[in-house]
Amino acid sequence: MGMTITEKILAAHCGKDRVHPGQFIQAKIDFCLANDITAPLAIEEIRRAGIRKVFDPERIALIPDHFTPNKDVKSAEQVKLMREFAHEHGIRHYYEVGRCGIEHAFLPEQGLVVPGDLVIGADSHTCTYGALGAFSTGMGSTDLAAAMALGETWLRVPQSVRFRFEGRLRRWVGGKDLILFTIGQIGVSGALYRAMEFCGPVIESLSIDDRMTMCNMAIEAGAKSGIIAPDRVTEEYVAKRAQRPWRCFQSDPDATYAESHSWDVSGLEPQVAAPHLPENAKPVSEYRDVRIDQVVIGSCTNGRITDLRSAAAVLKGRKVAPPVRAIIIPATQEVYAQALREGLLEIFIAAGAAVSTPTCGPCLGGHMGVLAAGERALATTNRNFVGRMGHKDSEVYLCGPAVAAASAVTGVITHPDELGSAECQ
Amino acid sequence: MIIRGRCWKFGDNVDTDAIIPARYLNTTDPRELGAHCMEDVCPQFAAKVRPGDILVAGENFGCGSSREHAPVALRGAGIACVIAASFARIFFRNAINTGLPIIECPAAVVVIQEGDEVEVDIAKGLLRHLRSGRKFAIEPFPPEIRRIIEAGGLMNLVKQRVR
Numbered sequence: 001m002g003m004t005i006t007e008k009i010l011a012a013h014c015g016k017d018r019v020h021p022g023q024f025i026q027a028k029i030d031f032c033l034a035n036d037i038t039a040p041l042a043i044e045e046i047r048r049a050g051i052r053k054v055f056d057p058e059r060i061a062l063i064p065d066h067f068t069p070n071k072d073v074k075s076a077e078q079v080k081l082m083r084e085f086a087h088e089h090g091i092r093h094y095y096e097v098g099r100c101g102i103e104h105a106f107l108p109e110q111g112l113v114v115p116g117d118l119v120i121g122a123d124s125h126t127c128t129y130g131a132l133g134a135f136s137t138g139m140g141s142t143d144l145a146a147a148m149a150l151g152e153t154w155l156r157v158p159q160s161v162r163f164r165f166e167g168r169l170r171r172w173v174g175g176k177d178l179i180l181f182t183i184g185q186i187g188v189s190g191a192l193y194r195a196m197e198f199c200g201p202v203i204e205s206l207s208i209d210d211r212m213t214m215c216n217m218a219i220e221a222g223a224k225s226g227i228i229a230p231d232r233v234t235e236e237y238v239a240k241r242a243q244r245p246w247r248c249f250q251s252d253p254d255a256t257y258a259e260s261h262s263w264d265v266s267g268l269e270p271q272v273a274a275p276h277l278p279e280n281a282k283p284v285s286e287y288r289d290v291r292i293d294q295v296v297i298g299s300c301t302n303g304r305i306t307d308l309r310s311a312a313a314v315l316k317g318r319k320v321a322p323p324v325r326a327i328i329i330p331a332t333q334e335v336y337a338q339a340l341r342e343g344l345l346e347i348f349i350a351a352g353a354a355v356s357t358p359t360c361g362p363c364l365g366g367h368m369g370v371l372a373a374g375e376r377a378l379a380t381t382n383r384n385f386v387g388r389m390g391h392k393d394s395e396v397y398l399c400g401p402a403v404a405a406a407s408a409v410t411g412v413i414t415h416p417d418e419l420g421s422a423e424c425q
Numbered sequence: 426m427i428i429r430g431r432c433w434k435f436g437d438n439v440d441t442d443a444i445i446p447a448r449y450l451n452t453t454d455p456r457e458l459g460a461h462c463m464e465d466v467c468p469q470f471a472a473k474v475r476p477g478d479i480l481v482a483g484e485n486f487g488c489g490s491s492r493e494h495a496p497v498a499l500r501g502a503g504i505a506c507v508i509a510a511s512f513a514r515i516f517f518r519n520a521i522n523t524g525l526p527i528i529e530c531p532a533a534v535v536v537i538q539e540g541d542e543v544e545v546d547i548a549k550g551l552l553r554h555l556r557s558g559r560k561f562a563i564e565p566f567p568p569e570i571r572r573i574i575e576a577g578g579l580m581n582l583v584k585q586r587v588r
Binding site for chain 2: 188
């Protein structure tokens, strides 16, 4: 019997020829990470346990991205704790504001995570790196503390679910729409504890950025991980970035899946998920006269260069509707600089959007775009839970960058195709 | 360990933003986190919760972020145990690692109403619903997870290995 890509990566990291779903393993990790919210608890655990040495300072990243640039004194104290811990242990992959960005965009971009890796992170969206053909999963701070001490973690081998996407995507439809559609089909606990494996001709045609968007939101279906087998697109992305050798795994044709789904997505419209769960996904055309106060384009889900290009293609020569605040946040410094070179930032500013330094900020209601009671945002972020972006009586709708940009122009949830020349100025 | 307490009842998909909103994550202090526990979905919770109370919820409890502040906030608020139909996986690990007792028992969740008292005998694997007198068997955790619980949390096991 064959193995899935996930089972092969896990087996390779626990010194076994094969593993099977349900099996507990103690696995070696290639890389681990934490941020300014989760690292402080992990550091406290390490200190309380009297652990003086981390397993390998080169394989740990501490990224201040959530409440940075520090939003208040307490946040500054948390980052200070991280900085001092990094210094004390010689952790080189600690970065100050201005030299990093949102962790899940930054680490792949810098080649710090590579195909075949086993990565754990004290952040639920660590599953993003599955887009490179790595096994990566989010955990809490204590798990991260244990991993920093031992270079190992315990895992229960997940069952895999296969999602095959056939057909050809329409214009304005991308990874975000595919993953919102998928979560809409299976629900927010539809892949609980499982590995979601995305495949098929549509996936092969996607950029790494779009693949990252999909794997990033596997957690929103309850999954342990999301993964896409590496191919030429992956090799091309990784070859110019990798700081370590990588290894490409593929699922065997006779691998076992707990479930298999296959969808022809040729007719798929851009998707929008209504409050308060990502599973409330529907085609954008089903939203009529949904007024919005704020648009956020960014986050670990959709703050990469192709996302900004998509937003700029819509916003070029147009203006953000007067009652709307549009906030655009490049996910990393590299994305920011690239957007600058390509003239995208100029398009955004000319349209009347605010362009911010990289931060998770508004996605989790931290800062840089928090909502008041009764306000409604349309965001390219990943969660629309009650109070996620601010006041408990505010609302978040989720979508991809093109719909977010089009809606910023009209002030209501809008399909980009609906923008006539009337909005052009 | 026997836990007997009054129950608070919530629905499915109670997310980590509901358990502890992100705006309070600039601290790691359990008391401070506890003071804001469930604030956005149940504003009176922190004021009315009593030490030893039990939180009961439906499917996928603790979905969303990896924040360990969620089980820390629940414990900080005085919650002695969470009973749910199912748990989101990161919350599950975080609760086990930090010593918050959690029990997966979908049959009991259907029966328990807000304000009911239940008694949980973890060693015997028995949950008793006092109002109806009904008893529910609790499925034991696999040995690998029991080992963490019995050690008093993951870091105690790590300490043994590092020394």
